[in-house]
Amino acid sequence: MSSNALYTDLSDYYDLLCTDIDYEAQSHGAQRLHQLFGNGGNSHLDLACGTGPHVRYFIDAGYESCGLDISQPMLEMAKIRCPEAPFSLGDMCDFQVSEKLDLITCFLYSIHYSGELEALQKCLARVRQALKPGGVFCFNAVDKHKIDNNLCVSHSANHEGSHFTFSSAWYYGGLGDRQSLKLGICKTTGGITQTWHDEHPMVAVSYDQLKELLLPYFDVHIFEHDYDKITPWDQDSGNALFVCVKL
Structure with missing residues (x-):
C-alpha cells in the first residue's frame, strides 16, 4: 500500500480517526504564540491541512486562512468545512504562494511527512520564502x-x-x-x-538536527508540547512545539 493510500481510500473516516484531537486548543495555542512572536499580520497557511479543522478555527479567529494538502479527497472535505477559504493541492516540500504570509502552521507532526532530511530542508526553505519579514512558522515534532x-x-x-x-x-x-x-x-x-x-x-530527526536545519532561516524558540500554556521546553521531552521567526 502506498504511503498515503490509507488516507486516500479512507478519507471519509479521517475525522473519526482524529476525533480525540483538540483542534480548537491547538489552533488557539498557535494563535497565542503568533501574537507573542509574530509581526501583527493575519494571513495564514496551514500545511498538511487535511480536512481543514485548523483552518476553520483560524478563520473564526479573524485570520485570512488557507490550506495545502497532498490529498484531493481531503481537500474536498476541507472545502465543505471552510467554503470561504482557498485550498491547494500540493507538496509541502515544493510549494509557492502568490502573496507572502504572516503565519504558517503544520500540526499533527505532519512536518515528518517530508520523508527524508533533504526534503525536510527543502520544506523549510519553501516556508521561509513564503513568509513576510518577521513571519512565524509554528509546528510540532518528535525527537527520534x-x-x-x-x-x-x-x-x-x-x-x-x-x-x-x-x-x-x-x-x-x-x-x-x-x-x-x-x-x-x-x-x-x-x-x-x-x-x-x-x-x-x-x-526521523533529533532536535539538535532540526535546530541545525532551522537556524539558517529562523530565530528558533522551543516550547513544551502543551497548547493550553506556554512553557519553555525542558530539554528532555521528546514532543515539542517549534516557533520559528523568519530572519
Whole structure:
C-alpha cells in the first residue's frame, strides 16, 4: 500500500480517526504564540491541512486562512468545512504562494511527512520564502531518540451503524533518518470486521538536527508540547512545539 493510500481510500473516516484531537486548543495555542512572536499580520497557511479543522478555527479567529494538502479527497472535505477559504493541492516540500504570509502552521507532526532530511530542508526553505519579514512558522515534532516503539495510542468511535477502533504508533529502528507512523483501523458492521493497516514513511530527526536545519532561516524558540500554556521546553521531552521567526 502506498504511503498515503490509507488516507486516500479512507478519507471519509479521517475525522473519526482524529476525533480525540483538540483542534480548537491547538489552533488557539498557535494563535497565542503568533501574537507573542509574530509581526501583527493575519494571513495564514496551514500545511498538511487535511480536512481543514485548523483552518476553520483560524478563520473564526479573524485570520485570512488557507490550506495545502497532498490529498484531493481531503481537500474536498476541507472545502465543505471552510467554503470561504482557498485550498491547494500540493507538496509541502515544493510549494509557492502568490502573496507572502504572516503565519504558517503544520500540526499533527505532519512536518515528518517530508520523508527524508533533504526534503525536510527543502520544506523549510519553501516556508521561509513564503513568509513576510518577521513571519512565524509554528509546528510540532518528535525527537527520534525519544521514540518508544512499545507505545501505541488508540480510541474507538461509532459512525453510521459501524464501530471503529483506530490505533497509531511511532517506530524508529535506532539508526538513520527514517522512522514510520503505523496506523490501524478496525471497522465492525453487523458482526463483520474489516481491518486496514498502513505504515507511513516519515523523516526521523533529533532536535539538535532540526535546530541545525532551522537556524539558517529562523530565530528558533522551543516550547513544551502543551497548547493550553506556554512553557519553555525542558530539554528532555521528546514532543515539542517549534516557533520559528523568519530572519
